[in-house]
Amino acid sequence: xxxxxxxxxxxxxxxxxxxxxxxxxxxxxxxxxxxxxxxxxxxxxxxxxxxxxxxxxxxxxxxxxxxxxxxxxxxxxxxxxxxxxxxxxxxxxxxxxxxxxxxxxxxxxxxxxxxxxxxxxxxxxxxxxxxxxxxxxxxxxxxxxxxxxxxxxxxxxxxxxxxxxxxxxxxxxxxxxxxxxxxxxxxxxxxxxxxxxxxxxxxxxxxxxxxxxxxxxxxxxxxxxxxxxxxxxxxxxxxxxxxxxxxxxxxxxxxxxxxxxxxxxxxxxxxxxxxxxxxxxxxxxxxxxxxxxxxxxxxxxxx
Amino acid sequence: xxxxxxxxxxxxxxxxxxxxxxxxxxxxxxxxxxxxxxxxxxxxxxxxxxxxxxxxxxxxxxxxxxxxxxxxxxxxxxxxxxxxxxxxxxxxxxxxxxxxxxxxxxxxxxxxxxxxxxxxxxxxxxxxxxxxxxxxxxxxxxxxxxxxxxxxxxxxxxxxxxxxxxxxxxxxxxxxxxxxxxxxxxxxxxxxxxxxxxxxxxxxxxxxxxxxxxxxxxxxxxxxxxxxxxxxxxxxxxxxxxxxxxxxxxxxxxxxxxxxxxxxxxxxxxxxxxxxxxxxxxxxxxxxxxxxxxxxxxxxxxxxxxxxxxxxxxxxxxxxxxxxxxxxxxxxxxxxxxxxxxxxxxxxxxxxxxxxxxxx
Numbered sequence: 001x002x003x004x005x006x007x008x009x010x011x012x013x014x015x016x017x018x019x020x021x022x023x024x025x026x027x028x029x030x031x032x033x034x035x036x037x038x039x040x041x042x043x044x045x046x047x048x049x050x051x052x053x054x055x056x057x058x059x060x061x062x063x064x065x066x067x068x069x070x071x072x073x074x075x076x077x078x079x080x081x082x083x084x085x086x087x088x089x090x091x092x093x094x095x096x097x098x099x100x101x102x103x104x105x106x107x108x109x110x111x112x113x114x115x116x117x118x119x120x121x122x123x124x125x126x127x128x129x130x131x132x133x134x135x136x137x138x139x140x141x142x143x144x145x146x147x148x149x150x151x152x153x154x155x156x157x158x159x160x161x162x163x164x165x166x167x168x169x170x171x172x173x174x175x176x177x178x179x180x181x182x183x184x185x186x187x188x189x190x191x192x193x194x195x196x197x198x199x200x201x202x203x204x205x206x207x208x209x210x211x212x213x214x215x216x217x218x219x220x221x222x223x224x225x226x227x228x229x230x231x232x233x234x235x236x237x238x239x240x241x242x243x244x245x246x247x248x249x250x251x252x253x254x255x256x257x258x259x260x261x262x263x264x265x266x267x268x269x270x271x272x273x274x275x276x277x278x279x280x281x282x283x284x285x286x287x288x289x290x291x292x293x294x295x296x297x298x299x300x301x302x303x
Numbered sequence: 304x305x306x307x308x309x310x311x312x313x314x315x316x317x318x319x320x321x322x323x324x325x326x327x328x329x330x331x332x333x334x335x336x337x338x339x340x341x342x343x344x345x346x347x348x349x350x351x352x353x354x355x356x357x358x359x360x361x362x363x364x365x366x367x368x369x370x371x372x373x374x375x376x377x378x379x380x381x382x383x384x385x386x387x388x389x390x391x392x393x394x395x396x397x398x399x400x401x402x403x404x405x406x407x408x409x410x411x412x413x414x415x416x417x418x419x420x421x422x423x424x425x426x427x428x429x430x431x432x433x434x435x436x437x438x439x440x441x442x443x444x445x446x447x448x449x450x451x452x453x454x455x456x457x458x459x460x461x462x463x464x465x466x467x468x469x470x471x472x473x474x475x476x477x478x479x480x481x482x483x484x485x486x487x488x489x490x491x492x493x494x495x496x497x498x499x500x501x502x503x504x505x506x507x508x509x510x511x512x513x514x515x516x517x518x519x520x521x522x523x524x525x526x527x528x529x530x531x532x533x534x535x536x537x538x539x540x541x542x543x544x545x546x547x548x549x550x551x552x553x554x555x556x557x558x559x560x561x562x563x564x565x566x567x568x569x570x571x572x573x574x575x576x577x578x579x580x581x582x583x584x585x586x587x588x589x590x591x592x593x594x595x596x597x598x599x600x601x602x603x604x605x606x607x608x609x610x611x612x613x614x615x616x617x618x619x620x621x622x623x624x625x626x627x628x629x630x631x632x633x634x635x636x637x638x639x640x641x642x643x644x645x646x647x648x649x650x651x652x653x654x655x656x657x658x659x660x661x662x663x
Binding site: 288289 | 401404556
């Protein structure tokens with residue numbers, strides 16, 4: 001046993017000295033340096049097999065991802081409000097619910113409760129919660145004559161940002177802003193700012209949803225402009241911090257893979273030496289939701 | 304307790320007197336539907352009333368009153384629930400992917416249903432049904448509430464699947480599941496045929512007005528299928544949005560997106576536990592377990608209580624939809640279940656953590 005462990009340690013050292021692997025385009029990559037190709041391993045002297053290699057991952061860079069509030073229609077079953085990293089002309093631009101608005105206590109008008117804008121692209125996103133989410137909801141008031149708008153009074157805009165993280169909905173944060181509507185203005189870009197919850201820092205998100213709620217005294221105010229005018233900027237990283245290498249013995253499906261220990265660009269793991277005969281060891285690097293192509297190495301276990 | 308016993312006696316008497324309505328059994332048969340939130344009380348979605356009791360259809364959002372009775376069939380004393388995800392990995396099963404989620408479960412619905420079934424055993428919610436029993440050789444054998452009711456999960460991407468599945472095809476898949484899992488104890492076993500987004504049962508797709516149903520295979524209704532299999536048709540309820548429970552308990556877009564899966568699945572599996580024979584009457588023999596004279600089972604009587612479709616969060620009335628804590632410590636939205644023992648024996652919807660103050 002002692003001899004085997006010593007042999008494994010020596011092999012780990014060799015792996016650490018291996019040259020760094022250039023990051024393959026489109027995802028993480030890995031190579032196997034130990035065992036060497038065709039290497040013969042004595043099970044008597046090596047009850048544990050050292051497996052080692054190197055991996056390359058993208059370096060996360062701070063960035064900002066802009067999502068536009070988009071809407072395909074207005075008042076139909078196909079409105080499809082959503083967040084998208086691309087912009088364009090929206091069929092539902094300026095949508096609001098005048099006729100179906102509900103007058104609440106004190107004569108306020110709840111602009112059809114809330115509208116959810118779930119992301120349809122731009123995912124996954126590695127959140128940087130050390131910075132704030134910022135954005136703009138561009139509110140419109142109906143123009144009743146040239147230079148005269150219908151809405152007057154104080155309007156409240158509430159935005160709630162939720163993330164889909166590990167299959168669950170998690171609150172990111174919220175903000176509530178007010179804007180004073182006047183008869184001489186029809187457009188009001190309402191800026192908002194959300195400090196994301198610290199528990200989601202560097203989390204790999206599968207989705208984002210912005211829930212927008214507009215409330216105020218006039219049904220004629222509170223329409224949301226799209227077509228690039230309403231948006232949010234999510235502080236993010238260009239790549240995930242979740243890096244790993246999985247090792248699998250004789251199973252390219254990695255159904256029973258074991259995790260390797262990462263140290264810089266090197267990785268290593270010791271697995272029980274398999275039975276006497278020919279074998280294949282596989283290694284696969286993952287970064288966030290990206291998994292690279294597996295590397296493999298054949299070797300032979302001898303008595 | 305006395306009241307309950309007398310009810311049972313009355314039920315048996317009623318069966319003797321009114322068995323005729325049930326003996327016309329084979330003329331009309333349909334599974335036991337869970338109506339969606341817009342079709343609560345729709346008589347087209349219920350079997351004919353057992354008897355003449357003056358019980359009207361339930362009011363949407365409210366419990367259906369009067370206690371359930373025992374109709375002589377078996378119950379699932381030590382329930383085992385088997386999940387079949389039929390065709391979830393077949394091309395075309397979903398029209399979208401989600402980063403970080405499996406391609407055969409992009410919304411996490413299969414994972415949620417599996418987790419829920421694993422977590423429901425031993426909860427107070429499931430425990431509210433241990434008051435019901437079957438009578439064997441004169442002895443009442445009560446339903447148990449073991450911690451583990453999960454029998455297994457099978458992702459069947461081999462047997463051909465398609466959209467607009469028939470009930471017979473679902474029953475046939477249930478029979479294949481019995482073979483796959485090696486189920487020998489049909490008495491206590493039930494099979495859930497869960498369908499992916501794009502391959503669903505025809506009636507669900509057709510807007511009949513239900514979210515799911517359960518049934519019991521008999522040769523009259525499912526020719527060629529092994530008799531005695533309790534199974535559930537579990538469509539992809541997210542397709543029906545809020546009418547099948549989306550965001551009915553948890554308000555967040557993502558947090559409540561899958562609410563309907565555990566609510567609807569919980570409704571069906573608990574109905575199957577207390578009435579695995581699905582109210583069938585074969586050759587004058589009632590295979591049904593527990594339901595009321597209007598043929599409402601423990602789930603039907605409490606479906607969508609406190610819920611106004613599309614309004615979130617729901618009102619928190621007693622017996623209303625709510626989150627329960629599973630045996631894994633996680634939260635699962637469910638509907639309550641009818642408890643004859645609640646409200647001092649008058650009965651009420653219970654188990655979801657928002658019971659009436661007086662539970663008897």
